[in-house]
Amino acid sequence: MSNASRRARRKARVRTARRRAQRRRKQGALAALTSGALALPGLAGSAAAEGLTDQISSEYGFSRYSEGSIPASKVAPGSERGRYDIDMHQVRLAAPLGERFALGLDVVHESMSGATPWYVIPGDDGEPVQVMTGATVEDKRTDVLLEGKYFMDRSLASLSGGVSFEKDYLAINGGLGGQLDFNEKNTTLSGGLGVSIDKIDPTDSAEFPLRPNHEKKQSYSAYAGISQVVRRNIAVQSTLTYALGDGFLSDPYKQALVVGEPLADSRPDLRHQIAWLSRYRHHFSSLNGTFHANYQFYWDDWNITAHTLEVAWYQSLFESIRLIPSFRYYTQGQADFYANYYTQVRSDGLYSSDYRLSPYGALSWRLRAEARFRTWQLDWVGSFSWERYLSSGSYALQSVSAPNPGLVSFDVFSVGLTTRF
Amino acid sequence: MLAQRVPFKAMGSPCELHLQAESQERLDAVASAAIAEVARLEAKYSRYRDDSFASRINASAGDPAGLEVDPETASLLDYADLAWQQSGGLFDISSGVLRRVWRLRTGRVPEPAEIEALRPLIGWGKVRWLRPHVVLPFAGMELDFGGYVKEYAADRVAELCRAQGLRHGLVDLGGDLAVVGPHPDGSPWRVGIRHPRAAEGAIASVALFAGGIATSGDYERCMLVDGKRYAHILNPRTGWPVAGLASVSVAASHCLVAGTASTIAMLKGGRAGPAWLDRLGLPSLRVDVDGNVSGSLANCTHPGDSQPYAA
Numbered sequence: 115m116s117n118a119s120r121r122a123r124r125k126a127r128v129r130t131a132r133r134r135a136q137r138r139r140k141q142g143a144l145a146a147l148t149s150g151a152l153a154l155p156g157l158a159g160s161a162a163a164e165g166l167t168d169q170i171s172s173e174y175g176f177s178r179y180s181e182g183s184i185p186a187s188k189v190a191p192g193s194e195r196g197r198y199d200i201d202m203h204q205v206r207l208a209a210p211l212g213e214r215f216a217l218g219l220d221v222v223h224e225s226m227s228g229a230t231p232w233y234v235i236p237g238d239d240g241e242p243v244q245v246m247t248g249a250t251v252e253d254k255r256t257d258v259l260l261e262g263k264y265f266m267d268r269s270l271a272s273l274s275g276g277v278s279f280e281k282d283y284l285a286i287n288g289g290l291g292g293q294l295d296f297n298e299k300n301t302t303l304s305g306g307l308g309v310s311i312d313k314i315d316p317t318d319s320a321e322f323p324l325r326p327n328h329e330k331k332q333s334y335s336a337y338a339g340i341s342q343v344v345r346r347n348i349a350v351q352s353t354l355t356y357a358l359g360d361g362f363l364s365d366p367y368k369q370a371l372v373v374g375e376p377l378a379d380s381r382p383d384l385r386h387q388i389a390w391l392s393r394y395r396h397h398f399s400s401l402n403g404t405f406h407a408n409y410q411f412y413w414d415d416w417n418i419t420a421h422t423l424e425v426a427w428y429q430s431l432f433e434s435i436r437l438i439p440s441f442r443y444y445t446q447g448q449a450d451f452y453a454n455y456y457t458q459v460r461s462d463g464l465y466s467s468d469y470r471l472s473p474y475g476a477l478s479w480r481l482r483a484e485a486r487f488r489t490w491q492l493d494w495v496g497s498f499s500w501e502r503y504l505s506s507g508s509y510a511l512q513s514v515s516a517p518n519p520g521l522v523s524f525d526v527f528s529v530g531l532t533t534r535f
Numbered sequence: 536m537l538a539q540r541v542p543f544k545a546m547g548s549p550c551e552l553h554l555q556a557e558s559q560e561r562l563d564a565v566a567s568a569a570i571a572e573v574a575r576l577e578a579k580y581s582r583y584r585d586d587s588f589a590s591r592i593n594a595s596a597g598d599p600a601g602l603e604v605d606p607e608t609a610s611l612l613d614y615a616d617l618a619w620q621q622s623g624g625l626f627d628i629s630s631g632v633l634r635r636v637w638r639l640r641t642g643r644v645p646e647p648a649e650i651e652a653l654r655p656l657i658g659w660g661k662v663r664w665l666r667p668h669v670v671l672p673f674a675g676m677e678l679d680f681g682g683y684v685k686e687y688a689a690d691r692v693a694e695l696c697r698a699q700g701l702r703h704g705l706v707d708l709g710g711d712l713a714v715v716g717p718h719p720d721g722s723p724w725r726v727g728i729r730h731p732r733a734a735e736g737a738i739a740s741v742a743l744f745a746g747g748i749a750t751s752g753d754y755e756r757c758m759l760v761d762g763k764r765y766a767h768i769l770n771p772r773t774g775w776p777v778a779g780l781a782s783v784s785v786a787a788s789h790c791l792v793a794g795t796a797s798t799i800a801m802l803k804g805g806r807a808g809p810a811w812l813d814r815l816g817l818p819s820l821r822v823d824v825d826g827n828v829s830g831s832l833a834n835c836t837h838p839g840d841s842q843p844y845a846a
Contacts, residue, residue, distance in 0.1 A: 143621045144787075144815050147796070150617040151789045154610045154687060488721055 548709025779805025
């Protein structure tokens, strides 16, 4: 390249840089200067707060999940109509150990009770109706997850291990992940691997001969993602996840009616799943709010295709309060082998009338409020949220001729309290 | 909790750290790291030292190849470019060459022709800045980091203290202040703003929980000739010292932003400066050369009823 053309190129680049700067001027002087200051090395303390802090953070949350009753018209005569309730207590602790290492501990304890969908039969008018599990199921589940993170200047590595137990269920899981920042932290690549080994010993299998004994499954997952700051106030992220389930993937507590006879829920012992999630974040400084939009495409080799669209608005008020209304739409097609009930025997022996494999759509909306306050010399964040979820065959993108009668609706109320010390 | 005041001299100003920590070892370690950081920045960006990186940049003036700069300097040049854009060309780190004729110690007002002769060497717009290369196209051009490196240093030191585990403290680099964190009981730092015409008198007391505060004034480093005051802040367009405002204090999320805003307001002058600050939306205090006080911090003269500023 000649000197003259090099000079011309440089001039063109100077012009581009100046034009970019002129555009920035229109964004407001204060925002521009502040973001300029934050770009300086060592000045982005608040931005770095997502990374390693030297404070112990502790969090407690309580949620009550309650499913709505099944309408009388959709339940088999004499069956339970009330459904599941779950009370969930969650404690989270995160603490730094030295300059580059941080440890996080998550403990979740759930107590569940209620009746769950068992199998589907044809009703008097031919419409499918749900048979619920007769006895009220009572169960408790405890999850413990320990995660270590190692922070390097431009990257982050994490290792996690956890265990989850119920009286009929034991799962051990592990994961490792990594994150790499470059392009002055405007671009972040992330990736990880996970594995889970589950042991299932269904309760009362002597009483219910269709229930299996001692089953096992393994799940493996891998993900890769990229996030990019597009402009000072816009960020996008895209993550592709692949997961493989191998082993006993059926639901031991469900049955399917096959030619008039209830048989054990029986699904393939392999499941390949792919999910592609894209997120968009747009901050509007004039409104002191941020718009979030997420879209996820999902497909698995049982042939379930699903789309999720979620939008949320994060509004800050009076510097200490944040309101987050959000709305989510979900739609899925059915698994190949799914039916409400079967009038013919299938050659592959696969049967399931689980509503989670049926075609349906769901709408949910949530309002979350957070308040920051200071007392006892500590900074606190208190939160409250309420979510309502409704699912129905008529909400699906495709038309559903005979929706599953067990499709669920629920409310979740949550309260939480976080502090650092 | 131990509290300690650590006075030291750096960047041509009296500086002081107000630190609070659990142990004396911690205090000593953080204080020496903080002072070392200020010394590092002074050595790197002082125009008075021939071995500074700033002097190396200035020595490259006239060389069309320019100089490749390190990431920290690059970020400071990016910031200078931004401030130049935001101020309509008033905040200009190339205007330091005017000091060759405005020698405040000599007490002599330069001839217009002397200022005119320097004109070709002034203007950030003439500097070719393309990360990581900076080119000062004409021999004699200079970049002066002195207009904002002290504020940057205050922010860096506050961040350094936080990174070392301190939660409470205040960094004062010659009146450019950055908060490490409020007092252990959560109460803010009380910062007195000096009266521009009375060396020991405070004109206001500001409560500072976080962020920083910076003051630009015509009282520090100035000269009086025939009763007229000539300040050290020089307008790159006219080549003359600023007039109209005697002092401007601004509070912001960072001392650097506060210092840039107060300097730009001083440069904009008695009428446009305060109006620009009001549009900017940061708490400020302005004293004009006739002694008139304005700005949202002006009401904070009584410590009890001050408007706390939270970043």
